[in-house]
Amino acid sequence: MQLLDNDTFLSRLSLLFQSSKEHGTIWLTHKRLTHDGDDVTMDSADDSREYPCIIRVTDGKEAKFSTHITSEKLDKFLSAYGTLLKSSMSTLRKRDKKRERVRAEKLAERKQRLAEPILIEGPKRGKGRRKRQRRVKAALKQEDARQRMQEKQEAKEKTKV
Template sequence: MFEKSKEKGSVWVTLKRSSLKSKLQKRKLSSAGESIEYRCLIRATDAKKTISTSVGAKDHLRFQASYATILKAHMTALKKRERKDRKKSTEAEKKEGTSTTTKPKKL
């Protein structure tokens, strides 16, 4: 999905906590004192196609690591820019005799 929308388009990814049980079943479990096992529901869409999956609590960390590597690989617009060295620019200004920190004199 990321490959298809690389040149033009967007991909929306949502993560949501889910128990995959109805409200009635949740109430019965909570009144009985049993704990509810929550899962993470992940959905991705590019406005044409939608995919979804459910990840358990035990596999959540492994999924997050894989998801992070995918995001880093496909978000090329968020890469750091190469900047000029500040030391070089201040040295060049000193040689020219101009300084950005000097104040103009009042008459």
């Protein structure tokens, strides 16, 4: 992890936002920086020490850098950081709700087809035999799909518990 000064950090962060505009993920981590080896309590009122803040950035691959911000520079840094975040967030893609709705409709239609039984009618021999065979085959296929769906639901229930 590379430690940068505040201005360099902001410029590298803006470049990282631009490079991952089309696709990619960026993780930002904000923490209070402590150098003590002891457990630090947040509610101690008599503590007059001021701790710097650390902000880390990574894209999960090669870009990993961070910066320390002291309490004197915090307001200036946060205003610049906030404008950078707002400008980069405005370029994010919106969800394609139409595509999601079409997928949900197809899924509902598929579930409805599984719920409806296939009627097997017609003669076993003679005229209409092939039609009956196709329906038998479709009924077997439907039953297999029902079993697979039930197994998936049972597996989901096991993972929830």
